[in-house]
Amino acid sequence: MESIQTLSNQYALGHSQPELERLVHQERFLGELTEIMLLKAGLVPGMRVLDVGCGAGDVSFLAAKLVGPEGAVIGVDRAPEAIAFAHQRAQSAGLPGAQTMAMLRYENGPDSAIYAWIEQLTRTLLPLMQQTGVATAxxxxxxxxxxxxxxxxxxxxxxxxxxxxVAAWARKE
Incomplete structure (x- = not known):
């Protein structure tokens, strides 16, 4: 019997207000473990962090704490409800929005930031792509x-x- 698999571009649990609040409660349970994971990943003051699928923003907030004011964190989520919620929480927590936390949503059109982001990510991964034979420059x-x-x-x-x-870390030069 042949099975048909359909992949959805939607987050299975959605982005309703109760779901966003559930993510906040989840962070209270997993926050310490997440912080340990970020430290083991090598986050230090001055780094730049990209949190893709940031949801309510909790991992972004932890990363912002670890990289400090000389670092930067960008939280990205496709759901405008999640972005608005995380942005509101960042303001309430006193995080300077333009310096340590900026939220954006990938969109289409010629002015989207996604094109430059993918180019930079590809540039970073190019040596590994060449080494493993995936593609040449x-x-x-x-x-x-x-x-x-x-x-x-x-x-x-x-x-x-x-x-x-996808997550990326880089030392600020």
Whole structure:
């Protein structure tokens, strides 16, 4: 018997107010463990952190605490309700929105930040891509990647969404 698998782009639990509040309660239970994981991952003051799928913002808040005011954290979520909720919580907690926590949502169109983000991520991963034989620098053409993606996405009316479990850390130079 053949099975048909359908993948959804939607977060299974949704982004309702009760679900966002559930995430806050979950953080109270898992916060210490999450902080240990972030420390073991190497977060130190001055780093820049990208929290993809930030939801209510709790991991972003922990990361902001660890990287301090000289670092930066960007929390990204596709749900405007989650972004608004996390932004409100960041303001209530006294986190300086423009300096340590900025929320945004990936959208389509020529002005979206996703094109530059994917280009930079690809540039960072290019040595590993070459080492493992996934692609060569000539095949990727990373210097023109953002422009090519932007052009194709706009022409075809696409919306680009990153994989849900991508995170990146970098030391501030």
């Amino acid at each position: 000539e095949e990727v053409q990373v210097d023109t990647l953002a422009g090519r993606m932007r052009q194709e996405a706009v022409e075809k009316g696409c919306t680009l969404i990153t994989p849900p479990l």
